[in-house]
Amino acid sequence: xxxxxxxxxxxxxxxxxxxxxxxxxxxxxxxxxxxxxxxxxxxxxxxxxxxxxxxxxxxxxxxxxxxxxxxxxxxxxxxxxxxxxxxxxxxxxxxxxxxxxxxxxxxxxxxxxxxxxxxxxxxxxxxxxxxxxxxxxxxxxxxxxxxxxxxxxxxxxxxxxxxxxxxxxxxxxxxxxxxxxxxxxxxxxxxxxxxxxxxxxxxxxxxxxxxxxxxxxxxxxxxxxxxxxxxxxxxxxxxxxxxxxxxxxxxxxxxxxxxxxxxxxxxxxxxxxxxxxxxxxxxxxxxxxxxxxxxxxxxxxxxxxxxxxxxxxxxxxxxxxxxxxxxxxxxxxxxxxxxxxxxxxxxxxxxxxxxxxxxxxxxxxxxxxxxxxxxxxxxxxxxxxxxxxxxxxxxxxxxxxxxxxxxxxxxxxxxxxxxxxxxxxxxxxxxxxxx
Amino acid sequence: xxxxxxxxxxxxxxxxxxxxxxxxxxxxxxxxxxxxxxxxxxxxxxxxxxxxxxxxxxxxxxxxxxxxxxxxxxxxxxxxxxxxxxxxxxxxxxxxxxxxxxxxxxxxxxxxxxxxxxxxxxxxxxxxxxxxxxxxxxxxxxxxxxxxxxxxxxxxxxxxxxxxxxxxxxxxxxxxxxxxxxxxxxxxxxxxxxxxxxxxxxxxxxxxxxxxxxxxxxxxxxxxxxxxxxxxxxxxxxxxxxxxxxxxxxxxxxxxxxxxxxxxxxxxxxxxxxxxxxxxxxxxxxx
Amino acid sequence: xxxxxxxxxxxxxxxxxxxxxxxxxxxxxxxxxxxxxxxxxxxxxxxxxxxxxxxxxxxxxxxxxxxxxxxxxxxxxxxxxxxxxxxxxxxxxxxxxxxxxxxxxxxxxxxxxxxxxxxxxxxxxxxxxxxxxxxxxxxxxxxxxxxxxxxxxxxxxxxxxxxxxxxxxxxxxxxxxxxxxxxxxxxxxxxxxxxxxxxxxxxxxxxxxxxxxxxxxxxxxxxxxxxxxxxxxxxxxxxxxxxxxxxxxxxxxxxxxxxxxxxxxxxxxxxxxxxx
Numbered sequence: 002x003x004x005x006x007x008x009x010x011x012x013x014x015x016x017x018x019x020x021x022x023x024x025x026x027x028x029x030x031x032x033x034x035x036x037x038x039x040x041x042x043x044x045x046x047x048x049x050x051x052x053x054x055x056x057x058x059x060x061x062x063x064x065x066x067x068x069x070x071x072x073x074x075x076x077x078x079x080x081x082x083x084x085x086x087x088x089x090x091x092x093x094x095x096x097x098x099x100x101x102x103x104x105x106x107x108x109x110x111x112x113x114x115x116x117x118x119x120x121x122x123x124x125x126x127x128x129x130x131x132x133x134x135x136x137x138x139x140x141x142x143x144x145x146x147x148x149x150x151x152x153x154x155x156x157x158x159x160x161x162x163x164x165x166x167x168x169x170x171x172x173x174x175x176x177x178x179x180x181x182x183x184x185x186x187x188x189x190x191x192x193x194x195x196x197x198x199x200x201x202x203x204x205x206x207x208x209x210x211x212x213x214x215x216x217x218x219x220x221x222x223x224x225x226x227x228x229x230x231x232x233x234x235x236x237x238x239x240x241x242x243x244x245x246x247x248x249x250x251x252x253x254x255x256x257x258x259x260x261x262x263x264x265x266x267x268x269x270x271x272x273x274x275x276x277x278x279x280x281x282x283x284x285x286x287x288x289x290x291x292x293x294x295x296x297x298x299x300x301x302x303x304x305x306x307x308x309x310x311x312x313x314x315x316x317x318x319x320x321x322x323x324x325x326x327x328x329x330x331x332x333x334x335x336x337x338x339x340x341x342x343x344x345x346x347x348x349x350x351x352x353x354x355x356x357x358x359x360x361x362x363x364x365x366x367x368x369x370x371x372x373x374x375x376x377x378x379x380x381x382x383x384x385x386x387x388x389x390x391x392x393x394x395x396x397x398x399x400x401x402x403x404x405x406x407x408x409x410x411x412x413x414x415x416x417x418x419x420x421x422x423x424x425x426x427x428x429x430x431x432x433x434x435x436x
Numbered sequence: 437x438x439x440x441x442x443x444x445x446x447x448x449x450x451x452x453x454x455x456x457x458x459x460x461x462x463x464x465x466x467x468x469x470x471x472x473x474x475x476x477x478x479x480x481x482x483x484x485x486x487x488x489x490x491x492x493x494x495x496x497x498x499x500x501x502x503x504x505x506x507x508x509x510x511x512x513x514x515x516x517x518x519x520x521x522x523x524x525x526x527x528x529x530x531x532x533x534x535x536x537x538x539x540x541x542x543x544x545x546x547x548x549x550x551x552x553x554x555x556x557x558x559x560x561x562x563x564x565x566x567x568x569x570x571x572x573x574x575x576x577x578x579x580x581x582x583x584x585x586x587x588x589x590x591x592x593x594x595x596x597x598x599x600x601x602x603x604x605x606x607x608x609x610x611x612x613x614x615x616x617x618x619x620x621x622x623x624x625x626x627x628x629x630x631x632x633x634x635x636x637x638x639x640x641x642x643x644x645x646x647x648x649x650x651x652x653x654x655x656x657x658x659x660x661x662x663x664x665x666x667x668x669x670x671x672x673x674x675x676x677x678x679x680x681x682x683x684x685x686x687x688x689x690x691x692x693x694x695x696x697x698x699x700x701x702x703x704x705x706x707x708x709x710x711x712x713x714x715x716x717x718x719x720x721x722x723x
Numbered sequence: 724x725x726x727x728x729x730x731x732x733x734x735x736x737x738x739x740x741x742x743x744x745x746x747x748x749x750x751x752x753x754x755x756x757x758x759x760x761x762x763x764x765x766x767x768x769x770x771x772x773x774x775x776x777x778x779x780x781x782x783x784x785x786x787x788x789x790x791x792x793x794x795x796x797x798x799x800x801x802x803x804x805x806x807x808x809x810x811x812x813x814x815x816x817x818x819x820x821x822x823x824x825x826x827x828x829x830x831x832x833x834x835x836x837x838x839x840x841x842x843x844x845x846x847x848x849x850x851x852x853x854x855x856x857x858x859x860x861x862x863x864x865x866x867x868x869x870x871x872x873x874x875x876x877x878x879x880x881x882x883x884x885x886x887x888x889x890x891x892x893x894x895x896x897x898x899x900x901x902x903x904x905x906x907x908x909x910x911x912x913x914x915x916x917x918x919x920x921x922x923x924x925x926x927x928x929x930x931x932x933x934x935x936x937x938x939x940x941x942x943x944x945x946x947x948x949x950x951x952x953x954x955x956x957x958x959x960x961x962x963x964x965x966x967x968x969x970x971x972x973x974x975x976x977x978x979x980x981x982x983x984x985x986x987x988x989x990x991x992x993x994x995x996x997x998x999x
Contacts, residue, residue: 442822442823443823443825445819445823445904446818446819446822446823446825447819449815449816449818449819450815450816450819450820450831452812452815452816453812453813453815453816453835453875453879454816454831456812456872456875457835457838457872457875457876460838460872461838461841463849463853464841464846464849464850464853465841465846467846467848467849467852467853468845468846468848468849471848471849526743529736529739529740529743530740532732532733532736532740533733533736534733534736534737534740535733535737536737536741537740539744540740540741540743540744541744541986541990542983542986543744543745543747543748544743544744544747544748545982545986546747546748546751546979546982546983547747547748547750547751548929548982549929549933549975549978549979549982550751550933550975550979551932551933551935551949551950551953551974551975551978552933552935553935553950553953553954553957554754554953554971554974554975555750557953557957557967557971558750558753558754558968558971559750561964561967562750562753562754562757562964562968563750563753568766568768568964570753570770573768573769573770577769600747600750603747604747608989608990608993609993609994609995611990612990612991612993612994613994646996647994650995650996653836654877654995657836657839657840660840660842661840661842661843661844663843663844663935663936664935664936668957679842680842680843680844681844683842683844683845684844687844687845687847687848688844688847693848696844696845696848697845697848699845700842700844700845700846701845703842703845704840704841704842704845707837707840707841707842708837708840710840711833711836711837711840715833
């Protein structure tokens with residue numbers, strides 16, 4: 002008897018739930034498990050309170066898995082996601098294929114003109130904005146002020162590679178587990194190749210010449226890779242060839258790195274006293290150069306885009322507009338402080354006097370503004386993109402090239418061998434793609 | 437008459453399983469064959485026409501092909517060798533009288549229940565990490581320089597991780613086989629003064645041959661397609677790119693479905709060669 | 724009777740076996756321990772083994788961030804559903820192979836096993852397209868079907884080897900008594916084969932639970948099982964060993980506990996005909 006009552010109660014509840022579900026639209030959001038995204042998930046009550054008829058489903062994945070899933074889904078037109086978290090590499094390619102919904106008609110309050118020009122340009126194809134930037138980043142030098150002081154050096158605002166080496170040598174203290182410099186070594190187009198491609202720009206190297214011929218046989222690439230190896234082998238942490246952004250972040254937070262050249266967004270993590278043991282001892286400088294007029298910093302924006310296969314475009318737009326709005330920034334600031342707002346997307350944020358107090362704000366803006374996707378390196382190139390080449394084949398090629406470079410860093414082959422293999426495999430893939 | 441009846445009944449009863457598996461094999465295989473003769477680049481507009489055997493030629497002539505076949509064979513062979521050898525030793529050990537046999541058995545089979553992704557993550561981060569990994573601490577405790585497992589000994593690391601996962605399975609099957617060993621025969625041999633090693637070589641090992649064949653067969657099927665362990669740890673770098681992983685790179689990272697499909701067909705061929713080879717042995721050993 | 728065993732030898736056996744057992748189990752133990760540490764303790768140098776301030780913080784963080792219950796339910800549904808469905812298809816097939824063998828029985832069995840060698844990555848694209856056509860993407864039903872098909876050969880093989888141990892005369896006697904084929908299988912064969920079926924169920928449940936390629940690639944939000952849950956913790960920013968350990972523990976605990984409780988049943992039937 003008792004069981005019967007509870008059963009009928011359950012079915013009544015089920016019917017109620019079913020009717021409730023019927024009235025609302027569910028949007029499925031694929032996103033990366035980065036800190037800023039996780040924070041956004043925690044703050045979505047604000048959105049659902051404003052839009053009670055929209056239900057959000059999150060698919061939070063690690064970066065590599067996320068890329069694989071969304072690329073597979075959009076290429077096969079699976080339509081599993083209403084909002085995808087993608088970067089400045091994917092947006093121009095997918096946008097040109099008409100796979101993304103144009104966001105030109107987002108409401109005026111969203112204020113598209115407020116988006117930083119460099120970022121907005123990277124997300125626009127033929128005048129159509131195809132993704133809304135959630136956070137933008139460049140790369141810069143993060144260093145330990147206390148160790149620099151101990152070494153008797155002072156970091157200039159715009160250091161050269163020569164100075165980076167000098168400082169790395171001075172700070173390295175392997176007996177105490179302190180390594181002068183931590184750089185990405187883990188293979189992947191978004192890992193070591195993002196860093197190395199940006200670095201190579203400062204040495205005047207390029208991926209392809211104007212006729213799409215791979216350039217790994219050039220002297221500039223040899224210089225880039227030799228400089229990198231020299232730094233890492235002498236002053237880098239052990240196992241650097243498997244360190245990506247996350248591993249290096251963790252090392253830096255543990256106080257094991259003197260310098261770390263990486264994404265500007267890392268600044269808020271390394272200065273956050275709850276996670277970082279060195280929070281109050283971090284300084285910032287522009288990425289290094291070699292005196293050729295280009296710096297080794299990149300430009301990236303994790304952005305929210307809506308695939309054309311979505312069956313809830315309007316609702317998805319509402320969400321995208323909310324998550325990338327000025328109001329969202331204010332919401333984060335109110336809840337978690339200004340240092341934790343998603344950086345690098347809006348001019349208004351950097352004009353905000355409150356935000357100017359954040360130690361890394363100015364350096365982030367300068368870094369972003371100094372990257373130019375249309376002229377990334379010294380010589381002219383047929384492609385756009387600073388640390389990537391905006392063609393569909395790049396991800397596959399660069400990951401394999403990254404594996405060769407990673408193997409060189411691990412001491413399994415020489416720089417010359419790695420470059421020769423990179424040249425061959427890039428030529429193979431480009432030929433397969435029909436260049 | 438009864439046989440007649442049961443023959444047709446038997447066919448009827450087999451039908452669902454056979455039809456399902458035939459469908460599961462033929463439909464994707466046909467589609468893969470279809471794609472493999474096409475230039476099919478989803479990011480460049482999809483189907484770009486027939487290209488004959490271009491994809492097949494490109495796939496084998498690529499500088500990555502033979503190393504990947506070799507890596508596959510090393511990993512499969514290495515894991516089989518380790519799991520069978522240690523499996524036999526462990527099975528013999530567990531068969532001995534002891535206190536708490538049940539608990540020990542539970543401890544030993546536990547790794548089999550852990551999902552491959554978790555296995556790979558735990559080994560990669562908490563054991564093989566050259567700075568914070570437990571093995572690094574162990575090495576330092578003995579005054580040695582920590583090994584950079586996943587880069588300097590990449591294939592060995594993968595073999596260790598996968599072996600840890602499959603050792604319980606091998607041990608269990610071998611243990612059941614050992615337990616069925618006729619103890620009178622063993623005792624007789626002991627009485628005759630046969631030394632332990634001879635007893636192992638002439639009685640235990642022949643008795644286990646069937647079980648070993650089965651372990652090899654089943655594990656090979658699973659090992660040929662390992663993916664998560666490599667995806668999580670090295671992503672195919674440092675010479676750990678297996679054939680499966682190479683296909684993954686072609687299909688998903690390069691988004692070249694035609695080329696990847698040709699690779700898939702090669703993988704099917706390789707698997708079938710190995711299968712044929714294995715089944716020769718198994719077929720003999722199964723009855 | 725049994726060989727006389729000296730106490731001394733038993734002590735040595737016990738010590739050796741326990742040492743090996745603990746060594747093999749250690750990675751799991753370490754993961755569980757780490758899940759109760761703070762991130763700072765998790766990377767402490769030298770490592771802390773037992774004496775630290777135990778905290779549930781990581782579990783709290785993980786359950787707040789992810790809907791663990793849903794992932795868990797999906798895993799149970801998919802692994803359980805595919806196993807049951809597989810047994811349903813496999814029992815009749817295994818019956819006919821075991822009791823009405825023909826010349827081709829062994830060939831069919833080996834062919835079935837060979838379908839398992841189809842590399843999943845190679846056929847992902849075709850299967851994905853098929854799933855879109857049939858509307859099965861991100862559905863528990865679709866995933867259940869795929870996992871059933873993947874494991875079907877193993878299920879059939881296990882049942883076949885187990886059925887073969889059962890004397891055909893018993894079934895024949897039932898038939899003489901006028902039992903139909905259905906009742907012969909349902910009321911005579913299955914009760915006799917309970918241990919074998921139980922261990923087949925268990926093994927395939929484990930295999931389906933741990934399958935990490937299809938479960939990740941054919942799901943998004945609705946049908947995503949624990950393998951996808953883990954994919955959101957595998958390398959987040961900053962220190963993550965403790966949180967990763969907590970998530971890992973949560974992903975493997977259900978199956979580990981099930982496995983431990985049922986290991987006797989599992990072992991009994993896990994012979995694949997190896998024991999003669």
